[in-house]
Amino acid sequence: MSTTPPREQFLLISALGRNPMELTNVLCRASQESRCAVVSSRVSRHGEFSALVFQVSGSWDGLARLEAGLNTLAKRHDFTVHVTRSNAQEVRPQALPYVAYVSAAYRPDVLGELCQFFIDHRVELENMTCDTYMAPQTGSMMLNATITVTLPAGTQISWLRDQFLDFADALNLDALIEPWRPQHP
Incomplete structure:
Protein backbone atom coordinates (compact mmCIF):
# COMPACT_ATOMS: atom_id res chain seq x y z
CA MET A 1 0.00 0.00 0.00
CA ASN A 87 -1.56 22.14 -13.60
CA ALA A 88 0.10 24.14 -10.86
CA GLN A 89 2.05 27.13 -12.09
CA GLU A 90 5.64 26.18 -12.76
CA VAL A 91 8.18 27.64 -10.39
CA ARG A 92 10.45 30.20 -12.05
CA PRO A 93 12.92 31.21 -9.32
CA GLN A 94 15.10 33.31 -11.64
CA ALA A 95 12.22 35.23 -13.26
CA LEU A 96 11.78 38.91 -12.39
CA PRO A 97 8.28 40.43 -12.05
CA TYR A 98 7.81 43.89 -13.57
CA VAL A 99 4.82 46.16 -14.14
CA ALA A 100 4.25 48.33 -17.20
CA TYR A 101 1.85 51.25 -16.90
CA VAL A 102 0.52 52.75 -20.12
CA SER A 103 -1.76 55.72 -20.69
CA ALA A 104 -2.62 57.01 -24.15
CA ALA A 105 -5.26 58.30 -26.48
CA TYR A 106 -7.32 55.24 -27.40
CA ARG A 107 -6.44 53.41 -30.59
CA PRO A 108 -7.62 49.86 -31.33
CA ASP A 109 -4.07 48.66 -32.05
CA VAL A 110 -2.40 49.72 -28.78
CA LEU A 111 -2.92 46.48 -26.80
CA GLY A 112 -1.86 44.32 -29.73
CA GLU A 113 1.29 46.40 -30.19
CA LEU A 114 2.12 46.13 -26.48
CA CYS A 115 1.67 42.36 -26.54
CA GLN A 116 3.83 42.07 -29.66
CA PHE A 117 6.61 44.09 -27.99
CA PHE A 118 6.68 41.69 -25.04
CA ILE A 119 6.48 38.61 -27.30
CA ASP A 120 9.42 39.90 -29.35
CA HIS A 121 11.46 40.28 -26.14
CA ARG A 122 10.48 36.84 -24.70
CA VAL A 123 8.66 38.46 -21.78
CA GLU A 124 5.77 36.47 -20.26
CA LEU A 125 2.41 38.04 -19.45
CA GLU A 126 1.14 37.42 -15.91
CA ASN A 127 -1.76 39.86 -15.62
CA MET A 128 -3.27 42.68 -17.64
CA THR A 129 -6.00 45.20 -16.91
CA CYS A 130 -7.14 47.74 -19.43
CA ASP A 131 -9.84 50.37 -19.20
CA THR A 132 -11.06 53.10 -21.51
CA TYR A 133 -12.69 56.34 -20.45
CA MET A 134 -13.59 59.79 -21.75
CA ALA A 135 -11.10 62.49 -20.71
CA PRO A 136 -13.08 65.09 -18.75
CA GLN A 137 -11.29 68.11 -20.20
CA THR A 138 -11.27 67.15 -23.88
CA GLY A 139 -13.85 64.40 -24.28
CA SER A 140 -11.21 62.23 -26.01
CA MET A 141 -11.34 58.46 -25.55
CA MET A 142 -8.37 57.40 -23.38
CA LEU A 143 -6.81 54.03 -22.52
CA ASN A 144 -5.12 52.99 -19.28
CA ALA A 145 -3.37 49.62 -19.10
CA THR A 146 -1.46 47.92 -16.31
CA ILE A 147 0.53 44.91 -17.47
CA THR A 148 2.36 42.62 -15.07
CA VAL A 149 5.09 40.67 -16.84
CA THR A 150 7.86 38.27 -15.93
CA LEU A 151 11.31 38.90 -17.35
CA PRO A 152 13.33 35.78 -18.11
CA ALA A 153 16.54 35.14 -16.20
CA GLY A 154 19.49 36.92 -17.74
CA THR A 155 17.47 39.83 -19.14
CA GLN A 156 19.50 43.03 -19.27
CA ILE A 157 16.94 45.17 -17.41
CA SER A 158 18.30 48.60 -18.32
CA TRP A 159 18.40 47.62 -22.01
CA LEU A 160 14.82 46.29 -21.92
CA ARG A 161 13.60 49.41 -20.11
CA ASP A 162 15.24 51.61 -22.78
CA GLN A 163 13.70 49.49 -25.55
CA PHE A 164 10.27 49.74 -23.93
CA LEU A 165 10.48 53.52 -23.50
CA ASP A 166 11.65 53.98 -27.12
CA PHE A 167 8.77 51.76 -28.26
CA ALA A 168 6.30 53.79 -26.19
CA ASP A 169 7.66 57.09 -27.54
CA ALA A 170 7.32 55.84 -31.11
CA LEU A 171 3.63 55.05 -30.49
CA ASN A 172 3.04 58.25 -28.49
CA LEU A 173 2.26 56.34 -25.29
CA ASP A 174 2.84 57.65 -21.79
CA ALA A 175 4.52 54.56 -20.32
CA LEU A 176 6.61 53.36 -17.41
CA ILE A 177 8.05 49.96 -16.53
CA GLU A 178 9.27 49.22 -13.02
CA PRO A 179 9.81 46.30 -10.66
CA TRP A 180 6.62 44.77 -9.26
CA ARG A 181 6.06 45.56 -5.60
CA PRO A 182 3.57 43.81 -3.32
CA GLN A 183 0.61 45.92 -2.28
CA HIS A 184 0.42 46.46 1.45
CA PRO A 185 -2.83 47.59 3.12
Whole structure:
Protein backbone atom coordinates (compact mmCIF):
# COMPACT_ATOMS: atom_id res chain seq x y z
CA MET A 1 0.00 0.00 0.00
CA SER A 2 1.38 3.40 -0.99
CA THR A 3 1.95 6.02 1.69
CA THR A 4 2.49 8.95 -0.68
CA PRO A 5 -0.22 11.61 -0.48
CA PRO A 6 -2.59 11.89 -3.45
CA ARG A 7 -1.33 14.28 -6.09
CA GLU A 8 -3.11 17.61 -5.98
CA GLN A 9 -4.97 18.41 -9.17
CA PHE A 10 -6.38 21.66 -10.53
CA LEU A 11 -9.46 22.85 -12.37
CA LEU A 12 -9.72 26.20 -14.13
CA ILE A 13 -13.26 27.61 -14.22
CA SER A 14 -14.32 30.65 -16.23
CA ALA A 15 -17.84 32.01 -15.86
CA LEU A 16 -19.84 34.93 -17.24
CA GLY A 17 -22.87 36.30 -15.45
CA ARG A 18 -24.77 39.48 -14.67
CA ASN A 19 -24.31 39.52 -10.86
CA PRO A 20 -20.63 39.30 -9.79
CA MET A 21 -21.35 38.70 -6.09
CA GLU A 22 -23.84 35.88 -6.74
CA LEU A 23 -21.55 34.34 -9.35
CA THR A 24 -18.61 34.35 -6.94
CA ASN A 25 -20.71 33.10 -4.02
CA VAL A 26 -22.24 30.22 -5.98
CA LEU A 27 -18.88 28.99 -7.26
CA CYS A 28 -17.13 29.38 -3.89
CA ARG A 29 -19.86 27.36 -2.16
CA ALA A 30 -19.83 24.69 -4.86
CA SER A 31 -16.05 24.39 -4.52
CA GLN A 32 -16.26 24.08 -0.75
CA GLU A 33 -19.08 21.52 -0.89
CA SER A 34 -16.95 19.42 -3.25
CA ARG A 35 -13.99 19.63 -0.84
CA CYS A 36 -12.00 21.77 -3.26
CA ALA A 37 -10.03 24.90 -2.41
CA VAL A 38 -9.90 28.14 -4.38
CA VAL A 39 -6.24 28.73 -5.30
CA SER A 40 -6.68 31.95 -7.26
CA SER A 41 -9.55 34.04 -8.56
CA ARG A 42 -10.22 37.15 -10.62
CA VAL A 43 -13.54 38.87 -11.14
CA SER A 44 -14.20 41.97 -13.21
CA ARG A 45 -17.13 43.83 -14.70
CA HIS A 46 -17.44 44.31 -18.44
CA GLY A 47 -20.54 46.27 -19.37
CA GLU A 48 -23.60 44.52 -17.95
CA PHE A 49 -21.72 41.24 -17.42
CA SER A 50 -19.00 40.08 -15.06
CA ALA A 51 -16.23 37.62 -15.80
CA LEU A 52 -14.93 35.29 -13.12
CA VAL A 53 -11.90 33.03 -13.39
CA PHE A 54 -11.21 30.52 -10.60
CA GLN A 55 -8.46 27.98 -10.19
CA VAL A 56 -9.42 25.35 -7.66
CA SER A 57 -7.41 22.44 -6.31
CA GLY A 58 -8.47 19.17 -4.85
CA SER A 59 -8.45 15.42 -5.19
CA TRP A 60 -9.55 13.87 -8.47
CA ASP A 61 -12.93 12.86 -7.05
CA GLY A 62 -13.59 16.31 -5.53
CA LEU A 63 -12.78 18.02 -8.82
CA ALA A 64 -14.93 15.51 -10.74
CA ARG A 65 -17.86 16.16 -8.37
CA LEU A 66 -17.48 19.93 -8.79
CA GLU A 67 -17.13 19.67 -12.56
CA ALA A 68 -20.21 17.45 -12.86
CA GLY A 69 -22.42 19.94 -11.01
CA LEU A 70 -21.33 23.15 -12.74
CA ASN A 71 -23.70 23.04 -15.72
CA THR A 72 -26.71 22.58 -13.41
CA LEU A 73 -25.55 25.52 -11.28
CA ALA A 74 -25.02 27.64 -14.39
CA LYS A 75 -28.58 27.00 -15.59
CA ARG A 76 -30.08 27.60 -12.14
CA HIS A 77 -28.23 30.90 -11.60
CA ASP A 78 -28.18 32.11 -15.23
CA PHE A 79 -24.48 32.18 -16.03
CA THR A 80 -22.26 30.47 -18.58
CA VAL A 81 -19.34 28.33 -17.53
CA HIS A 82 -16.29 26.74 -19.13
CA VAL A 83 -14.00 24.27 -17.36
CA THR A 84 -10.46 23.09 -18.11
CA ARG A 85 -8.11 20.82 -16.17
CA SER A 86 -4.85 22.60 -15.40
CA ASN A 87 -1.56 22.14 -13.60
CA ALA A 88 0.10 24.14 -10.86
CA GLN A 89 2.05 27.13 -12.09
CA GLU A 90 5.64 26.18 -12.76
CA VAL A 91 8.18 27.64 -10.39
CA ARG A 92 10.45 30.20 -12.05
CA PRO A 93 12.92 31.21 -9.32
CA GLN A 94 15.10 33.31 -11.64
CA ALA A 95 12.22 35.23 -13.26
CA LEU A 96 11.78 38.91 -12.39
CA PRO A 97 8.28 40.43 -12.05
CA TYR A 98 7.81 43.89 -13.57
CA VAL A 99 4.82 46.16 -14.14
CA ALA A 100 4.25 48.33 -17.20
CA TYR A 101 1.85 51.25 -16.90
CA VAL A 102 0.52 52.75 -20.12
CA SER A 103 -1.76 55.72 -20.69
CA ALA A 104 -2.62 57.01 -24.15
CA ALA A 105 -5.26 58.30 -26.48
CA TYR A 106 -7.32 55.24 -27.40
CA ARG A 107 -6.44 53.41 -30.59
CA PRO A 108 -7.62 49.86 -31.33
CA ASP A 109 -4.07 48.66 -32.05
CA VAL A 110 -2.40 49.72 -28.78
CA LEU A 111 -2.92 46.48 -26.80
CA GLY A 112 -1.86 44.32 -29.73
CA GLU A 113 1.29 46.40 -30.19
CA LEU A 114 2.12 46.13 -26.48
CA CYS A 115 1.67 42.36 -26.54
CA GLN A 116 3.83 42.07 -29.66
CA PHE A 117 6.61 44.09 -27.99
CA PHE A 118 6.68 41.69 -25.04
CA ILE A 119 6.48 38.61 -27.30
CA ASP A 120 9.42 39.90 -29.35
CA HIS A 121 11.46 40.28 -26.14
CA ARG A 122 10.48 36.84 -24.70
CA VAL A 123 8.66 38.46 -21.78
CA GLU A 124 5.77 36.47 -20.26
CA LEU A 125 2.41 38.04 -19.45
CA GLU A 126 1.14 37.42 -15.91
CA ASN A 127 -1.76 39.86 -15.62
CA MET A 128 -3.27 42.68 -17.64
CA THR A 129 -6.00 45.20 -16.91
CA CYS A 130 -7.14 47.74 -19.43
CA ASP A 131 -9.84 50.37 -19.20
CA THR A 132 -11.06 53.10 -21.51
CA TYR A 133 -12.69 56.34 -20.45
CA MET A 134 -13.59 59.79 -21.75
CA ALA A 135 -11.10 62.49 -20.71
CA PRO A 136 -13.08 65.09 -18.75
CA GLN A 137 -11.29 68.11 -20.20
CA THR A 138 -11.27 67.15 -23.88
CA GLY A 139 -13.85 64.40 -24.28
CA SER A 140 -11.21 62.23 -26.01
CA MET A 141 -11.34 58.46 -25.55
CA MET A 142 -8.37 57.40 -23.38
CA LEU A 143 -6.81 54.03 -22.52
CA ASN A 144 -5.12 52.99 -19.28
CA ALA A 145 -3.37 49.62 -19.10
CA THR A 146 -1.46 47.92 -16.31
CA ILE A 147 0.53 44.91 -17.47
CA THR A 148 2.36 42.62 -15.07
CA VAL A 149 5.09 40.67 -16.84
CA THR A 150 7.86 38.27 -15.93
CA LEU A 151 11.31 38.90 -17.35
CA PRO A 152 13.33 35.78 -18.11
CA ALA A 153 16.54 35.14 -16.20
CA GLY A 154 19.49 36.92 -17.74
CA THR A 155 17.47 39.83 -19.14
CA GLN A 156 19.50 43.03 -19.27
CA ILE A 157 16.94 45.17 -17.41
CA SER A 158 18.30 48.60 -18.32
CA TRP A 159 18.40 47.62 -22.01
CA LEU A 160 14.82 46.29 -21.92
CA ARG A 161 13.60 49.41 -20.11
CA ASP A 162 15.24 51.61 -22.78
CA GLN A 163 13.70 49.49 -25.55
CA PHE A 164 10.27 49.74 -23.93
CA LEU A 165 10.48 53.52 -23.50
CA ASP A 166 11.65 53.98 -27.12
CA PHE A 167 8.77 51.76 -28.26
CA ALA A 168 6.30 53.79 -26.19
CA ASP A 169 7.66 57.09 -27.54
CA ALA A 170 7.32 55.84 -31.11
CA LEU A 171 3.63 55.05 -30.49
CA ASN A 172 3.04 58.25 -28.49
CA LEU A 173 2.26 56.34 -25.29
CA ASP A 174 2.84 57.65 -21.79
CA ALA A 175 4.52 54.56 -20.32
CA LEU A 176 6.61 53.36 -17.41
CA ILE A 177 8.05 49.96 -16.53
CA GLU A 178 9.27 49.22 -13.02
CA PRO A 179 9.81 46.30 -10.66
CA TRP A 180 6.62 44.77 -9.26
CA ARG A 181 6.06 45.56 -5.60
CA PRO A 182 3.57 43.81 -3.32
CA GLN A 183 0.61 45.92 -2.28
CA HIS A 184 0.42 46.46 1.45
CA PRO A 185 -2.83 47.59 3.12
